[in-house]
Amino acid sequence: MKCEEYISIIEEYMDGELDRQTALGVSDHLAVCRECADFCDSVRSEQQLYAHYRRDVEVTPAIWASVQERIRAEKVAISPDQVSRLRERKPVSLKWFAGLLSTPRFSPALAVALVLIAVALTAVVMSYLQSNQPATQESIVATGNSNAGTSATGNGNANQSDDPKDRKDKIADIDTTPQPEKAESTQPAPRPQRVVKREPTPEQLVREAEQKYLAAIAILARDVKRRRSRIDPFVAAQFDAALADIDHTIAETRRAARENPDDPIALQYMLTAYAKKVDVLREMARN
Amino acid sequence: MMEASTLVGQPSGRAGTLMNSSEEWIARARRGDDEAFRLIFDRYARPIISFIYDMVGQRELAEELTQETFVRAYKNLNALRDESKLSTWLFGIAKNVARESLRYRFREDGKVEIEDDRVMEMSDGRLLPDSELLNKELNGVIRDALGALDEDKRMVFTLKIFQQRSYEEIAEITGFSIPKLKTDLHRARAEMRRRIRPYLGVGYEV
Numbered sequence: 001m002k003c004e005e006y007i008s009i010i011e012e013y014m015d016g017e018l019d020r021q022t023a024l025g026v027s028d029h030l031a032v033c034r035e036c037a038d039f040c041d042s043v044r045s046e047q048q049l050y051a052h053y054r055r056d057v058e059v060t061p062a063i064w065a066s067v068q069e070r071i072r073a074e075k076v077a078i079s080p081d082q083v084s085r086l087r088e089r090k091p092v093s094l095k096w097f098a099g100l101l102s103t104p105r106f107s108p109a110l111a112v113a114l115v116l117i118a119v120a121l122t123a124v125v126m127s128y129l130q131s132n133q134p135a136t137q138e139s140i141v142a143t144g145n146s147n148a149g150t151s152a153t154g155n156g157n158a159n160q161s162d163d164p165k166d167r168k169d170k171i172a173d174i175d176t177t178p179q180p181e182k183a184e185s186t187q188p189a190p191r192p193q194r195v196v197k198r199e200p201t202p203e204q205l206v207r208e209a210e211q212k213y214l215a216a217i218a219i220l221a222r223d224v225k226r227r228r229s230r231i232d233p234f235v236a237a238q239f240d241a242a243l244a245d246i247d248h249t250i251a252e253t254r255r256a257a258r259e260n261p262d263d264p265i266a267l268q269y270m271l272t273a274y275a276k277k278v279d280v281l282r283e284m285a286r287n
Numbered sequence: 288m289m290e291a292s293t294l295v296g297q298p299s300g301r302a303g304t305l306m307n308s309s310e311e312w313i314a315r316a317r318r319g320d321d322e323a324f325r326l327i328f329d330r331y332a333r334p335i336i337s338f339i340y341d342m343v344g345q346r347e348l349a350e351e352l353t354q355e356t357f358v359r360a361y362k363n364l365n366a367l368r369d370e371s372k373l374s375t376w377l378f379g380i381a382k383n384v385a386r387e388s389l390r391y392r393f394r395e396d397g398k399v400e401i402e403d404d405r406v407m408e409m410s411d412g413r414l415l416p417d418s419e420l421l422n423k424e425l426n427g428v429i430r431d432a433l434g435a436l437d438e439d440k441r442m443v444f445t446l447k448i449f450q451q452r453s454y455e456e457i458a459e460i461t462g463f464s465i466p467k468l469k470t471d472l473h474r475a476r477a478e479m480r481r482r483i484r485p486y487l488g489v490g491y492e493v
Contacts, residue, residue: 011472011473011476012469015447015453015454016453017453017454042480042487043476045487046476046479046480046483046487047448049425049429049483049486049487050429050448050449052422052425052426053425053426053429053430053449054422054426055337055340055341056340056346057336057337057340057346057349057350058336059332059333059336059353060350062350063332063336063350063353063354064325064328064329064332066354067328067354067357067358067361068321068325070354070358071321071324071358071361072321074358074361074362234345234347234348237345237348237388237391238348238351240388240390240391241351241352241355241384241387241388241391243391244387244388244390244391245387248387
């Protein structure tokens with residue numbers, strides 16, 4: 001081997017990463033080559049310099065106190081019963097839940113109207129899916145109409161996005177229920193067909209809720225962008241870390257919701273993740 | 288190396304003779320024993336906070352991210368397959384936490400501006416008065432040089448030079464291939480060498 005080749009592996013030699021035979025070869029060469037031995041000495045000197053490096057950081061008791069506080073909060077937030085129930089239902093659900101809880105807790109107050117609508121839609125979807133009873137079709141219709149009263153545009157979107165191509169069997173079954181007869185038997189109103197046509201499916205309601213959250217997030221993100229320069233960099237970094245967590249959770253929950261469109265837990269986690277992001281952005285906008 | 292050797296033995300002093308292995312601490316922490324998890328924290332918090340500080344360059348942020356690292360570790364203890372690799376696993380979490388934070392920082396090239404605060408004396412520091420000034424200056428030079436490395440190089444350099452991790456461990460922590468980390472480490476060393484060269488052999492006593 002030439003000196004250049006030895007030079008190229010001297011750092012690995014110093015790191016103890018060479019196999020025994022190669023290391024012995026380098027050692028023998030260093031004993032007879034002044035130039036390579038000098039380079040080896042310079043690497044050693046650097047390492048000694050780095051060993052003296054001191055950082056402006058220490059492990060303070062406050063760090064453990066905060067860790068302990070958060071761990072205890074986790075224990076309260078997820079009781080053993082909840083954990084076992086989640087595990088029984090769907091193992092990956094626990095991971096999403098943990099991801100949601102890992103984000104900082106902010107004020108639960110919701111002031112954005114879009115978010116209120118999204119929450120209402122979420123509640124409707126969850127109550128429907130959790131009941132898992134086709135007989136509740138009427139209640140869905142009724143609640144869907146009350147939401148329409150809250151948001152005319154939302155109702156319009158639901159009508160326009162009535163695309164049955166990717167519905168699952170359960171939803172398809174609901175859609176094929178003889179609704180006009182049902183409507184007539186429970187509500188002798190003169191216009192049963194109008195109710196059937198405007199009836200949003202759970203999937204549409206989820207999509208609508210998601211759109212509301214995305215709209216709220218877009219509005220808040222613009223506010224945050226405008227005010228960013230006024231936010232303390234440290235605080236901003238904390239918010240950014242929280243947003244990174246939430247975005248990761250949103251991505252995971254969206255994927256899970258796509259794979260399990262009729263699982264209320266999956267849908268609930270997805271919408272909760274959006275709600276978390278709204279909370280964080282609102283806190284940032286306030287700063 | 289310094290940190291690890293300094294910390295070995297501290298936990299057993301706190302806990303008595305019953306708990307003296309990482310495996311046992313992990314088992315007890317998994318059963319909800321906070322004190323066992325505290326022993327894990329005590330043992331690894333210093334190298335972890337040093338690593339994170341080297342990555343993000345801000346003391347308060349490093350403290351915050353260290354908290355986050357250990358909270359995530361606690362929540363995911365069941366995901367740790369090989370208890371003998373607790374340290375590598377913790378560094379892997381710290382890497383993720385630091386990267387997520389850096390992703391949202393203002394500078395997009397992965398370089399950070401490390402705070403130029405007063406250098407704190409470590410409890411085991413034995414600095415001679417006449418070399419203290421030079422040490423502070425050198426600290427500043429190393430700090431700036433570290434901050435000027437791109438993120439991958441800084442990570443590999445820190446894990447090797449300051450945390451004394453093997454290439455195999457660095458590959459596990461970072462997810463980099465061995466050839467990539469070797470290249471990054473070699474280039475990082477060269478960049479750092481260029482900056483600290485004036486301090487090699489000009490009166491600095493090591």
